[in-house]
Amino acid sequence: MANESSRQADQKKMVLCASCTGIQRNWRRAPGHAELVQASTRKEERSDGEHGGHTVNVTSYRCAACGTRWEYENDRTNQRAGWSVVGQ
16 A cells, blocks of 8 residues: 555656657557557466456556656456556
8 A cells, every 4th residue: 555655656746748648548459659669568367256367468668758667458358457657
């Protein structure tokens, strides 16, 4: 809980470029922008409750203009997956 509140405080201090500001967060299939540079991809397990789980791809990006670090979660079963800011 303390880590989440400190992360939110750090994000409030960040200054995003106009292109990053325009990214729709937490919505699968929302586009990024041209200055996002892909860094890495990893697989993560997600729980489906009583149906078991499934694997999703999470790709890390860094904006070449403002340095913001993003992650894109591609989870076909969750429309609210998508872009999220993870730092700067």
